[in-house]
Amino acid sequence: MRGNPFVGTARVGWMEFRTHLRSPRLLILVVLFALLVFGASYGFSQPSGISNQPFLVAHPAIRNESGADHFFAVGWVADLRGVPRPGVAVSLYEFNLTSPGYEAPRFLQSAETNATGFVVFDVGTPSQEFGYQLRVDPIGMSMVSFYPALLNQTFTSFVSSSSFFSPFGSESAVAVHVMTLDGYPATGADIYIDDNLQGQPNGNGFYGGSLPPGDHVVRISYRGYEESYGTYGGPSSGPVYENGADAVLLGIVFTFMPLILPIVAIAVSFDAIARERAQGSLELLLARRVRREGILAGKFLGAFASIALPMTVVFLGGIAILAAVSGRPPTPSFAATVIVASLFLVAVYVLLMLILSSLAKSVGTAVVFGVVAWLFFNLFFAFVATFLFLVAGGSLTSPGAYGALLTVLLFDPNLLYQMLVAAAVPVTSGSPGLGLVPTGYLSIAQLAVAAILWIVVPWLLATWIFRRKAEG
Numbered sequence: 001m002r003g004n005p006f007v008g009t010a011r012v013g014w015m016e017f018r019t020h021l022r023s024p025r026l027l028i029l030v031v032l033f034a035l036l037v038f039g040a041s042y043g044f045s046q047p048s049g050i051s052n053q054p055f056l057v058a059h060p061a062i063r064n065e066s067g068a069d070h071f072f073a074v075g076w077v078a079d080l081r082g083v084p085r086p087g088v089a090v091s092l093y094e095f096n097l098t099s100p101g102y103e104a105p106r107f108l109q110s111a112e113t114n115a116t117g118f119v120v121f122d123v124g125t126p127s128q129e130f131g132y133q134l135r136v137d138p139i140g141m142s143m144v145s146f147y148p149a150l151l152n153q154t155f156t157s158f159v160s161s162s163s164f165f166s167p168f169g170s171e172s173a174v175a176v177h178v179m180t181l182d183g184y185p186a187t188g189a190d191i192y193i194d195d196n197l198q199g200q201p202n203g204n205g206f207y208g209g210s211l212p213p214g215d216h217v218v219r220i221s222y223r224g225y226e227e228s229y230g231t232y233g234g235p236s237s238g239p240v241y242e243n244g245a246d247a248v249l250l251g252i253v254f255t256f257m258p259l260i261l262p263i264v265a266i267a268v269s270f271d272a273i274a275r276e277r278a279q280g281s282l283e284l285l286l287a288r289r290v291r292r293e294g295i296l297a298g299k300f301l302g303a304f305a306s307i308a309l310p311m312t313v314v315f316l317g318g319i320a321i322l323a324a325v326s327g328r329p330p331t332p333s334f335a336a337t338v339i340v341a342s343l344f345l346v347a348v349y350v351l352l353m354l355i356l357s358s359l360a361k362s363v364g365t366a367v368v369f370g371v372v373a374w375l376f377f378n379l380f381f382a383f384v385a386t387f388l389f390l391v392a393g394g395s396l397t398s399p400g401a402y403g404a405l406l407t408v409l410l411f412d413p414n415l416l417y418q419m420l421v422a423a424a425v426p427v428t429s430g431s432p433g434l435g436l437v438p439t440g441y442l443s444i445a446q447l448a449v450a451a452i453l454w455i456v457v458p459w460l461l462a463t464w465i466f467r468r469k470a471e472g
Contacts, residue, residue: 009297016302020268029264030310036260037318040252041325054078054085055175058134058142059156061120061183073121073144074183075134077113080162080175082206084117092121093133097145105133116204120183154225155179155186159218161211163234172211172233178220179205189222245322245330246426252318253338253421258414261342262374264311265349269303270370273357273466292467296354300459303350308343315339337424344451345417349373351458358466381412406442410450419447 020026054077061072073092077085089112093105113119123132131145150156158177174193178186178201185205191198193209193216201207211233219228315338323329330338356369385408394401409415423444 004291006291006294006297009294009301012295012298013301013305014298016272016299017306018302020303020306023268026268026306026310029267030314033260033264033311034314034317036256037252037314038321040256041248041318041322053080054088054136054139055080055160056090056134056136056139056142057158057177058132058144059158059177059179059183060144060146060150061156061179061181062146062150063182071123071126071146072183073123073132073134074179075113075119075121075136075142076117076177076179076204077119077136077139078117078204078206080160080173080208082175082202082204082208084113084115084204086113086115086117088113088117088119088136090119091135092123093135094123094130095133096129097131098129108132118204150181152225153181154223155181155189155220155227157189157220157227157229159220159229159231161231161233172213174209174211174218174231174233176201176207176218176220177205178207178222180222186222189220192219192221193217195219245328246334248322249319249330249335249338250421250425253342254418257342257345258417259378261311261345262349262378262414264307265303265346266353266370266374268307269299269350269353269357270366271357271363272299272303272354274360274363274366277361293463296463296466300347300350300354300462303353304347307346307350311342311346312339315342331426334424334426338421341417341420344420344455345413348413348454348458351455351462354462355458355465358462358469377412377414382409382415385409385412403442410442410446413454416447416450416454420451423447 057076057078059074059076061074063070063072075090077088077090079085089110091110092108094108095105096103108123109121111119111121119134121132121134126132126146128146128148131143133141133143135141155178157179159174161172161174163172176191178189178191180186185201185203187201187203187205189201191200191207193211195217198209199207211231213233213235216231216233217228218231219226319330319335329335352373353366353370356373357366360366360369386405389401389405389408394405410419419442
């Protein structure tokens with residue numbers, strides 16, 4: 001029995017595990033972690049689609065009222081889906097079209113868009129020398145001019161195309177806004193793409209639809225008058241990853257986990273040794289037939305298991321939500337890698353806190369040590385390492401120098417965690433890691449060795465420090 005260094009591990013581990021499970025601290029952390037993972041799984045799984053950023057369209061309008069022509073600048077504010085934006089302040093400016101130099105536009109008036117997103121300015125009898133700007137800060141501006149050929153038209157129009165991305169791929173869309181010459185929505189206009197009739201504008205004069213990849217001609221026809229616009233649809237693609245759920249899971253890992261998992265591990269284990277020392281129970285453990293290695297191993301396993309169990313359940317719940325929302329679960333091997341890598345990161349920080357808790361003379365000091373450890377690896381290490389690399393004359397374009405920098409960055413467990421996850425991302429291109437792990441510089445074997453060393457070295461150091469402190 002004396003030859004077994006881990007005598008008492010199971011007993012100490014169970015006591016530590018039970019203590020943490022009863023702790024309100026762990027319950028609060030698990031609830032917050034679950035809210036984060038579940039919320040991110042649901043929110044990130046929604047296709048991002050077209051931007052909600054509003055845009056401004058301006059049209060000239062001529063109305064015959066009481067036998068006289070009246071000229072108007074009509075503005076419309078909506079998003080690319082055609083949803084109007086009421087209550088938006090629009091300013092009208094006048095500028096000189098014939099000025100040889102720059103002449104600042106002159107402010108005339110401002111008004112707010114109505115319930116359907118429109119605003120109408122009466123510009124009186126405009127001169128051919130002047131044009132008008134409608135501005136919405138910070139959206140931008142749109143121009144209006146009353147050129148002679150305008151009287152030969154039955155409508156004015158605006159056409160725009162855009163591409164949007166989501167975890168499920170990329171698509172392009174076209175937005176068309178058509179107004180009659182007297183300033184009302186041209187709901188009867190016909191919209192064609194490459195001579196194929198697509199439909200007619202809605203009650204606000206807006207038409208929106210998908211745009212196939214390649215060059216296209218958008219043609220608008222209304223009451224014997226036509227206008228054509230060349231437009232381009234970006235190449236449509238499927239997801240960069242095997243499926244959109246993989247992209248969402250990777251986004252959650254890279255965005256939140258290196259910040260949150262260390263906090264959970266530190267908050268649970270920062271006082272593992274310092275608490276026992278402060279309560280005087282450490283001496284009682286040492287007086288029993290429990291080896292120092294057994295105490296330390298029990299402390300580690302108890303703290304680690306109390307975090308790993310709920311964390312795994314939360315991850316599985318997040319993956320289930322992700323699969324339900326996106327319609328397809330993540331690739332099983334990738335999901336498993338995320339969970340295992342997350343357990344690795346938790347284990348590293350629990351071991352680091354065992355070292356720091358053994359060094360701390362009080363629980364308060366252990367708290368400070370934990371905060372410093374979190375700040376060091378989340379804010380300082382990568383920045384300082386890269387800064388010193390560049391100051392020393394290193395070049396990111398030099399293969400040898402860049403490889404050396406990447407090797408140094410393996411000393412950051414957070415970056416190593418991200419590299420481990422990224423290396424397992426299934427991608428349609430067949431290139432593992434999608435460039436997130438620099439192919440040709442770091443191999444999977446090197447990452448695995450680094451991960452093993454991050455467990456073994458802190459454990460040996462924690463054992464040595466704890467033994468010396470206990471003997472002292």
